[in-house]
Amino acid sequence: MTLRIGCTADDFTGGTDVAAAFRRAGLRTALVFGTPDDTTALPADCDAAVVALKSRSTPAEEAVADSLAAQRWLWAKGAAQVYFKYCSTFDSTPRGNIGPVTDALMDAAGATVTLHCPASPPNGRTVYQGHLFVHDQLLSDSPLRHHPLTPMTDPSLVRLLSAQTRHRVGLVDWTTVRRGVEAVRDAVTAHQQDGVRHVVADALTDEDLAVLGAAALELPVVAGAAGLAEGLGHAYPATGPAAAEPWPRAGRAAVLAGSCSARTLEQIAQFYAAGLPCLHLDVLAATAGRDVTGEALAWYDEQDPALPVLVYASASPEELAAVQAQLGVAEAAARVEELLGALASHLVGRGVRRLLVAGGETSGAVTTALGIRAVLVGEEADPGVPWTYATTGHGELALMLKSGNFGAPDLFTRALRTDTEEAK
Numbered sequence: 001m002t003l004r005i006g007c008t009a010d011d012f013t014g015g016t017d018v019a020a021a022f023r024r025a026g027l028r029t030a031l032v033f034g035t036p037d038d039t040t041a042l043p044a045d046c047d048a049a050v051v052a053l054k055s056r057s058t059p060a061e062e063a064v065a066d067s068l069a070a071q072r073w074l075w076a077k078g079a080a081q082v083y084f085k086y087c088s089t090f091d092s093t094p095r096g097n098i099g100p101v102t103d104a105l106m107d108a109a110g111a112t113v114t115l116h117c118p119a120s121p122p123n124g125r126t127v128y129q130g131h132l133f134v135h136d137q138l139l140s141d142s143p144l145r146h147h148p149l150t151p152m153t154d155p156s157l158v159r160l161l162s163a164q165t166r167h168r169v170g171l172v173d174w175t176t177v178r179r180g181v182e183a184v185r186d187a188v189t190a191h192q193q194d195g196v197r198h199v200v201a202d203a204l205t206d207e208d209l210a211v212l213g214a215a216a217l218e219l220p221v222v223a224g225a226a227g228l229a230e231g232l233g234h235a236y237p238a239t240g241p242a243a244a245e246p247w248p249r250a251g252r253a254a255v256l257a258g259s260c261s262a263r264t265l266e267q268i269a270q271f272y273a274a275g276l277p278c279l280h281l282d283v284l285a286a287t288a289g290r291d292v293t294g295e296a297l298a299w300y301d302e303q304d305p306a307l308p309v310l311v312y313a314s315a316s317p318e319e320l321a322a323v324q325a326q327l328g329v330a331e332a333a334a335r336v337e338e339l340l341g342a343l344a345s346h347l348v349g350r351g352v353r354r355l356l357v358a359g360g361e362t363s364g365a366v367t368t369a370l371g372i373r374a375v376l377v378g379e380e381a382d383p384g385v386p387w388t389y390a391t392t393g394h395g396e397l398a399l400m401l402k403s404g405n406f407g408a409p410d411l412f413t414r415a416l417r418t419d420t421e422e423a424k
C-alpha cells in the first residue's frame with residue numbers, strides 16, 4: 001500500500017495531534033520522529049504518515065532544510081499531497097518559520113497557491129475574518145502573548161503571514177466557507193489568478209474545516225493545525241475503518257512529566273489526589289551532583305507494580321523561575337530533559353510497557369533516549385492525545401506523548417486504568 005497523504009509537523013506533540021486527526025478521519029496513520037532518511041521505514045502499511053520535526057523554533061534555514069527532507073521522504077513513500085502542520089496558535093518566531101517552510105514546500109512541489117487554516121475547534125481555536133481566537137479571546141489577548149519562545153502579539157493571520165513571505169496573502173472569509181466547497185474552490189482560484197499565493201481561510205467549526213478540506217484536496221501543499229488535516233482526511237475516499245488497536249490496559253505504567261503548563265500541573269495534582277505514587281525530581285540537587293536518577297529508580301522498585309507511578313520535574317511558575325535564575329533557562333531545560341530521558345530508558349528496561357510523557361520538548365527527549373524512530377497511531381484518550389505503539393529493544397511499548405496544555409485534568413489516571421479497574 002502506498003501513502004495517500006504525508007505530513008510534516010513542526011514539533012513532536014504537534015505530530016501526535018495531527019496524526020490523531022488523520023486517524024479520526026479513518027486513515028491508518030504512522031508517526032515518524034526526526035528527519036527521515038533512506039533507512040527510515042514505516043512501521044506498517046499506512047494511508048497517512050506524519051514526520052514530526054523540531055522546526056518550530058530552530059533557525060528558518062534549518063527548518064526549511066528539515067521540512068524539505070521530510071517532504072522528499074514522504075513523496076518517495078508515495079504521498080501525493082503534503083500537509084504542513086503548525087501550531088493552532090500560530091506559534092512562530094518574529095522571523096517566522098511558517099512562511100519560509102510553506103514557500104519552500106510549495107516551490108519544491110511546483111505549487112502556486114495554498115490554503116492555510118490553524119483553527120482547532122475542539123481546543124477552542126477559531127479563525128474569523130482572518131483573526132485567530134483562543135476560546136473567547138483574540139490570540140494577542142490570550143496567554144500566548146507571554147509565550148517564552150514565540151510570544152503572539154498580533155491576531156491577524158494575514159499580517160503574520162505577510163511578514164514571513166515575499167508573496168501575497170489573501171483571505172477566504174466565513175461567509176464564503178458557509179457557501180460550501182465550490183464557493184471556496186472558486187475563491188481560491190480567483191486569489192490565485194490575482195497573484196495571491198497564501199490563502200488564509202476562516203473556520204469556526206469542524207464542518208467548516210470539512211468544507212475547506214474538500215476544497216483543498218487537489219492542492220499539492222496545504223497548511224494549518226490538526227483541524228484542517230482532519231477535514232482533508234475526510235475528503236479522501238474511505239479505505240475501510242482504521243485498525244482498532246486495543247487501548248493498552250496491561251503492563252506496568254508510568255508517567256514522566258517535564259511540562260510546566262497549567263493543564264499538566266492540574267493533571268499531576270489529580271494523580272496525587274487519587275492516592276497514586278508520585279515522585280518529584282529535584283533538579284537543583286541533580287545539578288549539585290546527587291544521584292537523583294538512582295534515587296528515583298530505588299523508589300520505583302519499592303512501588304506496587306499494579307499501580308501506575310508518576311515522576312515529574314514540572315514546577316509552578318515561581319519554582320521554575322527560581323531554578324532558571326540559578327541555572328539559566330537553557331541549562332535547566334537541558335538538565336531536566338537529560339534526567340527524564342535517562343529515567344525513561346531505565347523504566348522501560350525495568351518493565352514499564354505503558355508510558356505517558358507530558359510536554360513537547362520532554363517528549364522529544366524521551367523518544368530520542370528510547371531510540372524510537374516511528375510509531376503506529378492508535379485510539380485517542382482525549383482530543384489530540386492518542387496512544388501510539390512502538391517497538392523498543394525491550395519489546396512493545398504503548399507510548400502517549402501529550403502536549404503541555406492538552407488532555408482533561410483526569411487524563412493520567414484515566415489513560416492508565418487497568419482491565420480490572422475498568423471492569424469495576
Ligand SMILES: Nc1ncnc2c1ncn2[C@@H]1O[C@H](COP(=O)(O)OP(=O)(O)O)[C@@H](O)[C@H]1O
Pocket residue numbers: 258259260261264283313314315320323324332333334336337358359360361362363402403404405
Ligand atoms: N523544574 C524545572 N526547572 C527548569 N526547567 C524545567 C523544570 N521542569 C521542566 N522544565 C523544562 O520546561 C520545558 C517544558 O517544555 P515542554 O516539555 O515542551 O512542555 P510544554 O508542552 O508544556 O511546553 C522543558 O524544556 C523542561 O525540561
Ligand SMILES: O=C(O)[C@@H](O)C(=O)COP(=O)(O)O
Pocket residue numbers: 011013014015017018086087088089120225226359360384403404405
Ligand atoms: O496545534 C496545537 O495546538 C498543538 O498540536 C501544538 O502544536 C501545541 O504546541 P505545544 O504545546 O508546544 O506542544
